Each structure stands twice: as structure tokens, then as C-alpha cells.
Amino acid sequence: MKTNEFVLKFANVNGSGSASANALVARAIFRMGVPVAPKNIFPSNIQGLPTWFEVRASARGYLGRREGIDLMVAMNPQSWDDDIASIVPGGYVLYDNTFIQKFERSDITPIGVPLTRLVNKRFEIPRERQLFKNVAYVGVLAALLGIDVGILEEMIARQFRGKDDAIRANLEALAIGRNYTLETFDCPLDVRVEASDAVGDSIMIEGNAAAGLGCLFAGATVAAWYPITPSTSLAEAFERFCSRYRIEEETGKRAYAIVQAEDELAAIGMAIGAGWNGARAFTATSGPGISLMGEFLGLAYFAEIPVVLFNIQRGGPSTGMPTRTQQSDIISCAYASHGDTRHVLLFPADPAECFEFAIEAFDLAERVQTPVIVMSDLDIGMNDWTTRPLATDPDRRFDRGKVLDADGLDAVERFGRYLDVDGDGIPYRTWPGTHPEKGAFFSRGTSHDEYAGYTEDGTVNVRVMERLLRKFDTARSLVPAPVYGQDTFGATLGLIHFGSTGAAIPEALEMLTNRRIRVDSMRLRSFPFPAEVADFILAHEKVFVVEQNRDGQMRSLLINECDIDPARLVPILIFDGFPVTATRVTELIAAAVGHGSAAGGSEAA
Amino acid sequence: MKTNEFVLKFANVNGSGSASANALVARAIFRMGVPVAPKNIFPSNIQGLPTWFEVRASARGYLGRREGIDLMVAMNPQSWDDDIASIVPGGYVLYDNTFIQKFERSDITPIGVPLTRLVNKRFEIPRERQLFKNVAYVGVLAALLGIDVGILEEMIARQFRGKDDAIRANLEALAIGRNYTLETFDCPLDVRVEASDAVGDSIMIEGNAAAGLGCLFAGATVAAWYPITPSTSLAEAFERFCSRYRIEEETGKRAYAIVQAEDELAAIGMAIGAGWNGARAFTATSGPGISLMGEFLGLAYFAEIPVVLFNIQRGGPSTGMPTRTQQSDIISCAYASHGDTRHVLLFPADPAECFEFAIEAFDLAERVQTPVIVMSDLDIGMNDWTTRPLATDPDRRFDRGKVLDADGLDAVERFGRYLDVDGDGIPYRTWPGTHPEKGAFFSRGTSHDEYAGYTEDGTVNVRVMERLLRKFDTARSLVPAPVYGQDTFGATLGLIHFGSTGAAIPEALEMLTNRRIRVDSMRLRSFPFPAEVADFILAHEKVFVVEQNRDGQMRSLLINECDIDPARLVPILIFDGFPVTATRVTELIAAAVGHGSAAGGSEAA
């Protein structure tokens, strides 16, 4: 019996309207109190290519991606063979038997429903026939899985509020599929949903939407961006939320400015200009955009201008796999731009953290006066996640950092934009227009002295560069600390992970424990690394660094920044573009431990 | 007595024509058989700011920059105080006593010559007065230092061949200074030049000119560039040499194409387009240009297109110190672009190597089908160096790598652009237009299979990405090997250096030996690191990594790529923008050794 523990997969053609129908199923399961993790696996085109939608339901809360499909909704002849092959023995395939009649695998149960025939009987227009076929299979699934049809009906009614015709037609389609199934098959299957309360007060949201909301709550007022998958929906979410919550009541005017820039160089340039001028500003991009922003990031680092950049990572290098997920911009973001530079990075692991870190990022950027890059990825950004509710402390004020107003300027003898007054490496700034006589300075990317004056004096420049290191060190104590999988360290083996990979880790740790491999885990949340990161590593003989790139980029960063012997850090690399699974992590670690080569055979007791 | 061992420094105002006059002095000393190292220290503007020109002469061949000026030619009142302060006790200052009369330091010898008065007596036009004042002090120096005036006269005559008026006027100015000095002072000083044969068959040339010549001899035909200091002179040198040696005799047409692009993105884009289409193509840039080229470098890496990039490094980050030298683009070039990428780097240490590595770079780029970045710097690129003669093997053919012509294509069953036929990770390519039926493929930055077809199959992409690693590993055995300062390793301490820093190392090693600190040295010449690099490190308890950046970027690369325990590698960082001096290197190493902290007190016997 696979009650509330299964993986459902839809194979469709993109542009057929399937994603909405599939999401409806995922949300309905969630509404029944079962944690779900939907993954939309879509091609880099608009219409006509194979696309998949996986829904993992797990009452235990194991929401990493999982191999082995329990029920396949096989709607795409193009990908049929692979789709059928991916079903676990004992699993099911739902298909449209209007067309397909015969079958190869005997260890799975085919469920043929004449979807096309049923739907075409009722609907005439081609567009409707296509769309209502999707809704019809939702009805079929409702029957097969035992989904509360009332929930589905309510969701449809909510979605089309005010359009009674649409509601009626959708409900009819739903019923067509459901009734046929209830009449024809023994329902529900052993793969099934039962109402539960395993989700608590969780919500379901995409990371990009959560980040956009975070920007709203962080008081971001200027957003400049250039479309690129998978970051586009972040800017669009911000725009959507602003148009709802940032309109001046009296005037109908906007308390926000969003510009679709002509490219990524302009996008970050605008954000920097706004940050320089005292607004909270951000941009969002992915892969190629990161490379294009390098020069400006160096300027913001050196001229010390706060700016927030969301990098929704995708498969690289180059244009790469634009609709697949990776964590492969770690090095290029940490050290973006020529010359000696380093940037503050945040690594959210789920949408709730996208929201929180968005807020954190603006505070940090202004507090430290430097770019802060939020390193999300396609998996978090564009998939709905079951995640804790979004929360902020309403009493927490924006931390605008060290900004002098006119009185503040009056109080200082001589204002020096780059003076380290407090010994923490962070100087004071002031915004243009603040004071008629004092505080005007000249921001520049050229070498400058403590008064922002141009200098070619190498020793002055060394002084400024060393202060920047001091400042970065201060950031170490301001960034979010890592979190641990256990209350205390007990094992000789450790595991470090970050970002979306985290979804698979609890399950992987359990699998490893089952194999008698005990591993402590730590989740990184920021760069620079707080001191406890090195402590964790040194407290373990070997530490696995799980990451979604080929080159072990986070491992490099750890070695380099913590001065750690590389021999301690064992790379666990998964970079095929799909969210990692607990099985794969477990296998790689077990292999490393078992073969004793990389991990030195230090299997824990 | 400081015969053939001294530092001469000129303090001028830029735009006054002084650099040409100063270079004349340096070249004359060189012509007398004494190795010289001139350093032009110029501001980032065109006219009116302080500029310096240092000339170190060293019969022993120690040509790193050296602190402590033996003879200062102090022609700039703006910088007077600092200039006077930089003279060693017992040194000299030459100045124009038309204006300056009094003096503070008693431990140096002032040599006042009424340059302005003398020159203005003879010349009328302001322009001539300024320029011939420069020539006049050359004459003064000829007398003071004992420079063979015949050499100077010959150089002037050569320079103005065909312009008898100019020759006559220059010689007159030279004589005005020289005669006055011979009459007034006891010449030569103890700081002096004596004819020698210490230069052997050496030549004097700037690195950028040598690299431009290298491109000529390497058969580069397409150059696209955008002006930026200090790389501009490389492209200009290439143009100059091409206009002399690449004109088709019969037609007067050019066997080369040089385009001043609209920016760096376009420059590298053009080079990549030409490389794709079978021409040897390159671009040259510095700092900000490197950041702007990131996206295209990732494309060339992933689509496997040969291209050569000269990075003439300058002071970063951002616009930084554009007229100062650094080695601070190591990380940003090694891992340029988002996603998993790594690039072949070459590190020339002097102009002769700029020439050789230019040739090497084109062979490597085509052999490995990837970008090759030649990491020069302002010091090498824009200063004249005493260097061994430029040499090539006339029998060596261009290595165009694995390129199939029409017959080659006919011979293969099915051409796969990205197939690893030979197991070395390097596939075969073919140029557009080669064969009417076979070999056409689609180059792309998106994920692709072995036949260059677009794919979103993650496992195929992993296969391609892993082959790229294999290819990079092949490159390890193709790149120039490191060179050693000693024939055998004997010390427990090692020192790694690369690029222009090398000029100071022999002297630093001698100074260290004098302090009873024995150090073996190795000069890196390439990335990926050949296996012997790790061997060298492991053969020593501690290894100092001397580099001109704040963050120890080469050290990071070594740790990361050789899996070396960071504790072994001690950073020696000098990044004030001036070429490093042996004294500074020695002091930092001695401090590290002496205090025992960083270097673990392992002073060698």
C-alpha cells in the first residue's frame, strides 16, 4: 500500500495546457494534508516538445525528487517508451486508449481510458477538446488516487470565479473522467491519497514568487531586469505583487519602479545607480546574465555600492541547459569580475528561505555596502514547494547601514566616504542631495583614497583593498549561519550541502543510516563562511560536499576560504540537470566509503 | 663605485616628451653592453601629471625593480619632495638650477644644470624648447654616467634618418648638455657605465611588441580588439608588423584583417567567429575587458572553438589602477564564465616568452580547440626588457589540430563533431565550406550530443562535460612545463612564481641565501598545471607563492587543482601596482620564516 507515499508523473507535450491541470492535482493532494513536491521538467521551447511533471507525495516529508514512478500519466507518444520504462514494477500507467491499445511490460498495470473519445463527445472546439482532455484526466486521477473531488471542484470554482460558463465546463470535464473511472475500475488504487494533517501550516509556493514577495517586504523600490529563464518569473512576481500592494492610495501612483532593461549589463547598471542614490534596488538573472554582469559587479564591490542580485541558476556552461537546474555558478559569483574581488552569497534552500533571504539580502547589501547575490536555482525558483509559511518580524526596521543624513554630516569634521571610522571595515556613506555643503563625493571604479579622491598611490590603494578584506570579514558575522541536520556531531563522517539539494538530504541520511553509514550534516547558507563551517569540517575525518556541478565548486570555495586540506573534502557531484535524489546521493557516498579510496574507508560505527 | 650597477630615475611631467628622451638613455646603456631594465611609471592621463622613468642597470643581470635611487633626474617640481627622498645616501640628483636653488638633504650630491637657460638661448619655439631640454639632459647624463656619446648620436641619426634638420638640432641639444657638464663637473661620477659584453646577443623589446610579432609568426590572420591600456600596444604592434610583412607582393593586398571593434564583447565575438571558420584569430585586452568577455569565453569553451586572448593585466579591481601592473586576473581567467568552465592559461615572464607563447598559444588553441589566454601584464607588456633574441623553429609547421579536410570527411563513416575518437578528449572539427555533403554541423552554446545536435538529455550532457575534463587533462601534457631556478631540489623551502615577478627572483634567492635561508624555486608557465608542479610542492615542506595580487589567486588555483593542503603554501603578496623588488620578496619570506608562524619556522640549513 502506497498511501500518501508515491510518485506520480505526467508525460505531456508542451503548449497543450497540461501544466495547469497537473498542478491542480498536486495542489489537491497538498490540500488533503499530504506534503507534495511537484517538479515541472520542461523543454526550452514553446510548443510541441515532450514535457514532464512529477509529483512526489510524502507524508514523511521526504520531498526530494525520487526515481521510480508509481503512476505514470502517459499522454505523449513521443516519449512513450522511456516513460513506460521508468515505472516501478507493480506500478500503473494511465493512458488514452482511444489511440494506444497494446503493451509490452507485464509487471505494471495499464489503465486505459478513452479520454479523447469521451471528451470529444461533449466538446466541439479543438481548443476546448485539448484543454478539457487535461481536466478529464484530472478527474480520472481523482478517482484512481482517491482525491477528494470537492477540493478539486472548489479549486476550479475559485480559479474561474465570476466565469460561470468556464466553471461549469471544467466541472463537467472533471466528472467525465472521474465517473468513467469509478464505473470501470476498482478505485482507489493501492497508490492513493488519504486526508492527513502532515502539512501543518505549510504553504505551496514557487521560490521565485517567494523571492519577489521578499523584495516587496524588504522595501525594494527599483528593479531592473532582462528576461531569462529561469529568473524571469521572479521579476514578474515582484511586479505582480507591487501592482497589488504598492499603489499609493490617494493618487493611484506607484511606489516602485520596474524597468525591463535592454540587456543584463544595463539591468545591473540601473540597480547600481539606484543603490548609489539610496533606493533598495535589485536585479535577477541566470547563467549568461551572470557572466555579463561581471564588470559592474566589480565596480559595485570597489565603489562599495549596495545592490542585490538574484541568480536563479540553471544548467551551464554557456547557454547550456536553460530549463534544467544546477548549482554551477558558485565560483563565478563568489569571485565575479577581474582583479581581487569577492562577493557575499546567500544560499536559500526552499521558497520560504527565498523570502527570508531576499529580506536579509537588502539589509546585508546596505549594511556591508556591497553586492549580495542570492543563489537560488531553477528547481527552487520555478517549482511549487511545500514550505513553511512566509514570516517577517513586523518590528524589525530596514537596516539601511551606515548612512549619514544632513545632521550626521554636520556632526563630522570632514566626511571621508571610505574612512574606516569604526574599525569594522565598513565606511559611512551619504546619498546625493543630502547636504548643500558637505558630503558630496565622487564614486569611482578607479583607485581612490579614503576621501574618494582619485589616486595612483599604490600604498593608498593597498590600504583600501585591505580594508575591503576587513569589511568582508565583518560580513562573516552578519550572514546567516549554517544549520545542522543533527543536534550534536557524533559521526566521523560529515556532509555539507546547500540550496535545493537539501530537499534530498534527510532521506539520504536515513538511507545511509540503514546502510550503517552514519553521517552528520550541515547546510551552508552563506558566503563568507561563518567560523563554525571550518569547525564542522575539522570535527569530522571526511566531509562529503554534495553539489550540483561538475567541478566541485563549493568544495573549492571551502578549501580556499577555510584553508582546509582538500583531502578532507570528498566531492559528491550530480549535475545532470535534474533535482538530486536521495538514492543517488546515498549511492555515491556509499561508493566513496565502501571502496575506501576517496573517503578513506572511514565508515562510521 | 657603482659601475654598471645602479638605478637611474627620471621624474617628469607627462606629455613633455620625456619618455622618448629617457628611453634613449636606457637604450644607450644597453648598447654599451650593460643589461638594463627600464620601467615607465605613467599616470592615467595625457598631459600634465607626474610621470617617472626608472632605469636599472645591472651587469650581473639582476633586472627586477630595485628601491633606492642612485641618480635622480628631478625635472618635476610637483613630485620633488618624494623624488628627493627616494635617493640613496651618497646618491645624486640632477636638476634644472634655472629654477631650483636650495636643498634639504646633505647626504646626497646635487648636480644643478641650468637646462632651461642653456636650451632657451639656442631655441626659440616653445615646443622645441621643451623637447630639446629633454635632449639636453640626455647630454648631461652622457657626461655624468660616461655614456658613449657616439652611440647616442648614432641612435638619433637613425631615428631621424632623412631629416637632416632634425638630426642637427637634436645633436646640438645633446652637445649643449654634455659640454656644459664636462666643463662644470668632474665626470664621470662613481655611478657610471663602462662598456661591457654582459648582454650577449640580447635584444631590447616590449612584451606587447614581442607578442604582436609572435602573432605574426604564428600565422594569426584575424585580430579584433578594443583599445584599453595596457593592451593597446599589442594590437598596434601586430598591425605595424603586418603592414610590413603581410602585404601580398603582387597585389599590395593584405594577408591579415584587423578590426577595431566597438567593445570587448564584439572583439572576442569576432575572434571566435574567425576561429570557428578556420582562421587563427585573437584579441587582446585588460581588466574590464576580461570581465566583459566572460560570456563568450564560456561559449568558446563549450562549443570548443579555438581562440587566443592576450590579457595584459593591470591593477584591479574595476577600472582600478589602469597604468599600474598586477597579476590579479588569475581566478577570473582560469574559471571565466558561469557554469563549469576552465581555460588554458600561459604565463610569459618576459618579452621573449611573450613571443614564444604567442606562437604556442595558437598551436594549443587549435590542438585543444579551446580558448587560450596569455597572461602578460603591464610591466612586461609596456616596458622595454633586456631579453634573449626572438627565435622560432622554421621547420615547425603550424599545429592546426584535428581538422578534417574533404578527403578526411570522406574517410569517416559518420562525422561526429564532438566524438572522442582518439580517447584524448579532443574531437575532430572541420571548417564550413569543406565538403558538399558531409561534415556540416551546428555549433552551439546549448547542450548538445556528440553529433552537435541539440539535446536536453542530462546524461548526454554529463558525458560531454566529462569529456571536456578529459580534454583539459590532455592539455596538461601539451602546455609549457615549469622551469626551475636550480638543477636539483635541495632545500626544505620552495618558492613558486610566474610572469613578470620572475625578474626579481634570482636576486631575491641570492639575498635569502645571504640570510642563510635556502629556497628552491619553480616558475609556473601554464595552467593546467603539469604533474611536476605538484611534485615540486610535495618535495618541499613549505612553498612560498609569490604573486601580485591581494587574494593569493595562484595559490588558490594550486590548492584547488593539485589538491594540495593549503598549509603548505605560504602566500607572498605584493600588489601595490609596482613591479616587485627582490628586497620586498626577501623581507616577506624572511618574516614568514623568521616569525615561524606562517612558514612553520622551517628555515633551511
Next chain:
Amino acid sequence: MSFVSKPRFHHPRLPRNALGLTRRDYEGAMSTLCAGCGHDSVSAAIIEACFELDLPAHRLAKLSGIGCSSKTPTYFLSKSHGFNSVHGRMASVATGANLANRDLTYVGVSGDGDTASIGLGQFAHAVRRQVDMLYVVENNGTYGLTKGQFSATNDRVSVGRKGQRNAFEAIDLAVMAIQLGASFVARGFSGDKDQLVPLIKAALTHRGFAFIDVISPCVTFNNHFGSTKSFEFVRDHEHSVLATDYVPYHETITASYAEGEVIDVTLHNQCRLRLRKLDSDYDHGDPVGAVRYIMDRQAQGEVVTGLLYLDTGDDDLREKLELTSRPLNSLDEDALRPSPEVLESINASLR
């Protein structure tokens, strides 16, 4: 090197060109664009033009940036080498390719996002340089591949997929090309094959930079060239069904009209595009006049199509650079490398 192409086995009834090739020989991989996308019609027109011109496909190189439009080189001339480069930078790659081998024919395909936004600088400078190539912009006023944002060629009054208004001036790439000195500037409509094929043929045989701005409607994010009503209309109709990720199947829009005529084309979003085909007595040789004519007609709500400007007198980039007539990529050591004696004399001059 010279090649005689070896014709493959063909259905005997397919018409053949002077090279003995059929249209099929000029086809590419199957398109993955949306059904009815204007870009596919442009690909078809390119295929037709190359067939009619008897071009040996392997002597043509096709380059592009990133976007739905930039994907299309995969869908025509599979015997030509292609280069799908990076977003907005095709022009520089094509320039370099051009210099490396002067003997091939170069076709660049771009989108309005690819050219008028991120690629504007490279476009303008390729024009100035007179790079010898055909540069096609498949202009749909939107960012197709990233799902329907406004592009810089989008009409000022348009209303987008999500109901936003476009408040910004549209960039007319044809006007810009004329201004910057392109020697061949035309505008076509993807649905008007009768006009487009001859334009492409003329451009392919032109020496210098030939630009064709092809109005090529996006059937999925069709928010260009529209009245302010267009989106509202679509939305009202789409709300009746469930999906936001549904792309309806569309027929390709076609149009056929004579020189000097004006026609209204109805787009998928039900709004109209008014096209004016240039008269036969239009003066192609007057850049100022051309710009004025385009702008005047634009003010009347008309989009002028046809060959807008032609100058056959200017040098192309290879001539401006005085390149040898031999392709640079064909030169070997003997042609390129000075002798050892030259190197010795250089050394000597540096002593």
C-alpha cells in the same frame, strides 16, 4: 578546393535547380517552433531563395543569436554549417567568420529582442562596417522564447500578455540601418512569400551589408503591431478555459498583394496590421527620402514593405580592409610566416 555536389536519390518528379538539387536538399531539421509561427515561413522563404539561386548549400554559413528566431537556422539548409552563438552577439561572430573566409555566403538570423535590445550595438556596428552578409530580423515585437515580454520594436500603444501598456517608442531597425549606412535595406512580411523570396535572393547576391526586417507574427505571444484592444480580446476569450500554458494551434498567416497596394492583415489576436508595398517607381537610392517615406507612412499607421534602400557602390568590409582575394583561412606557413632572416633582422634592429 572545389566540390561537385553529388545529388542524392530523389523522387524523379521533384523539380531540380541548375545544381541538380531539389528543394529538399535545402531543407533542415524539423522545426520545433509553434504551429503557425511566422518564423517558419521565413525559413521556407530562405530555402526557396537558395534553391532558386542554385546556391551550393555547403558554401553558405548560417549564424544566429538566441531566441525562437535564432533557432531557425537548424530548420533550413542542413548541409550548411551553422552557429547558434549567444544572445545579441551574432553580428560580431558573423563579422569574424566573414574575415576568415571571404568566399562563403553568410546568412545571419536574429530576432527583434536579439537585435534591437541586447544586440543593438553590434547590429549598428556591423552595418557601419558593411559586413558582407544577409542579416534577417524575424520581427515579432516580442520576446518569443522567454514568453512574451515587449521588445524594443513593439508599437508604443500595444498592450501585453499581462495587460501592461508599452509606453516606449518603437525602434525601427530599417530606418536605423539606412541611417547607419547599410547598402541594402528591405522590409518584408513572413506571410508574403511572393515578396520575401525575391528580397532574400537580392540580398544574398548583394555585396555588403543587406538587411531585411521581416514582420513575422508570434502566434503565441502576439502582442505586437496591434491596437490597444488586442490583448483584452484574447484574454476575454481565453478565460473560458483552464490553461495559462496552452498554446492553441494556429494556421500560418499569409498575404498576397501587389506593388503600390495597401492591405490589412488580420493577426491571430484579431487585430490588424496594415502593410503598404512600395510602388515600382519608388526611388531606392535616396536614404533621406527613404527615411522620410517610412516615417510619414508610419504616422499613417502603415508599415512599408519592399526594398527600401539600395546602394551598390560602397566597399564592403573586406574591401575596406584591403584583404587579399585568397581566403585568410586558406593561407599556410609559407604565406603567413616571415622567413628566419626577417626575424634575425628584427632581432638585429632591437640591439
Next chain:
Amino acid sequence: MSFVSKPRFHHPRLPRNALGLTRRDYEGAMSTLCAGCGHDSVSAAIIEACFELDLPAHRLAKLSGIGCSSKTPTYFLSKSHGFNSVHGRMASVATGANLANRDLTYVGVSGDGDTASIGLGQFAHAVRRQVDMLYVVENNGTYGLTKGQFSATNDRVSVGRKGQRNAFEAIDLAVMAIQLGASFVARGFSGDKDQLVPLIKAALTHRGFAFIDVISPCVTFNNHFGSTKSFEFVRDHEHSVLATDYVPYHETITASYAEGEVIDVTLHNQCRLRLRKLDSDYDHGDPVGAVRYIMDRQAQGEVVTGLLYLDTGDDDLREKLELTSRPLNSLDEDALRPSPEVLESINASLR
């Protein structure tokens, strides 16, 4: 916040403006440009314009890219905040600054290299967006700071410092700005203060994108706006002396002429620049006419100066975006952050 500036002690005889400030209060640091550089005259004109307009300097922000021209903001208005950004990207930085605080006056200074080459895309899009700013290009047809390469505004026939010919079409930035919808487009000459100061004043008070292309000769690498003879001339004369790094001291070139007049200005390289000042009856309101006029005169070898195009009707970027009248950078938590209840309702909607 509002400030009353506290006048410093001044020589009593210096004239004061309505704020009680003298010209000195509008000066900047000492220039490090070459003696006689046209750019210094533009700085002087900006100082004069701000003085005459009684602008409080601290309410003005000055932005630039990289180049000799881009250095100049250091040399005027030392009480204004300045931002010397990166090469060719000033426009985007200014756009962002503009959005952050709608209440300041923005002056961007750029060079022809900075704007017409690397910065062309950003320039064009800032124009389209109608960013409310004065954008000055100090146009010398060359890359001053990197020592004299041709820029894209360089006349096609020119001969460069090293004797190369420029074979490429010049970009006329004023024409381009008009075409792209700038609402204020003018051309001035650095040496003609009488014309330049009023143009700057008008531009500073204009709402929307105001562009001034200022012909500003580079005295050191003076290879622009020249006849084919110019460089030869210089070279012949310079060979008589030693230096290649010598920058002769030059006097600033000035010119004074009346509306409708044409004058020839002799540049440092001895070649002539023919300027035509617009007649008082010129129609500023006709973009097509303006372009035609400029191009026609250009064909006659004349550079037209004056206010070429003016449109006071268009919305600026802040209006297009419907921004609140309060500067965005002045808004606090209360204005920007929805209530906890809103967040709770959002959470609820996601369950």
C-alpha cells in the same frame, strides 16, 4: 528635507546669483586634461549654466563613463555627488539613479567612444525611455584617453595619427537621438560659449531626455573632422623634433558667430571645421525635417549647430512608469512594507 545653502566667504566683488553663490561655488577640482582641450570649455559652460540657473549644486548629480570626457565631472560642481562608472554604461547608472530620486537634476557626461561604440545600446535605450537628464557627449571623433584611435563618430575620410584611413561611415548621434525619440536634441561647439551655455540651460530645465552633441576638439589626437590632409600635415611638422610622447601646449579654440551663419573653425591640426548655426526660423518640432536638414547640410560638408529638435509633450520615464511624486529613496517601512495581515492573507491563499 530642505536645505538653505550657507554661502562661504567670498570676494565681495564676485557676481552672485539668486542663491547668493558665485561662479566659484560651481567649480570643481583642477582639470588634469591637456591644455586647450575642448572638454574643459564644456565644463566651463556647465558651470556657467548652473550658476545662471541658480541651481543648488547639491541637488544635481553628475555621472559619466570612462574617458577624458568622462573625467570632467570632477572638474565642475564639486558640491554635487558624482559617479564615474564604467566605460559606456553611464546611461544605465543614470537611469537607475533617476528612478531612485526623482527630485535631483541629472547630468551625464560621455565621450564619443563611450557613447557611440561600447555605449551605443545603452544610449539608444536611455533615449527611448525618456530618462529625465541632460546627456552631453563631448565629441572629438577620437579615443582621447587611450591615445587617438578613431571613434565611430569620426569622419569617413579622416586620416589617423598613424596614417591609417577611416573607411567607415560616421555615426551622427544627434540624428540617432532624434530617430529614437529624444525630446531635446542639440549640437554645440565647445569653443562657442555663447551658444553652448543657453543650450545647456535649456536642456537642464527640459523634462525628459535632453541630448547635446558637443563638438569638442582633442588637441592632442586631433584626427577628427578633418580633411584627408590633416594628419600628413601634422606628421610632417612633428618629425622635426624628437618625441612621440610630446603633447604641445595649445590654446583653447573658440568661435563666435550668429544664427544662420556659417563659419570655418581652424583646428589644431590646421584643418577646418565648417559650422552652420541654425536660423531663427528653423522648425524644432519636425523630427523628419530635422534629420533631413542635418543630412543635407552634412552632404555639403557642414556641421549644423543649435537646437535641432524639441518636443515638450512626451512623458518622461518617471511618468511613463507612473511613479509616485515622492522620491523612492525617501520611502520607509510604513510606505513600503505591507502589514503582517497582508502577509498572513498571502500565506492563506497559498494553502
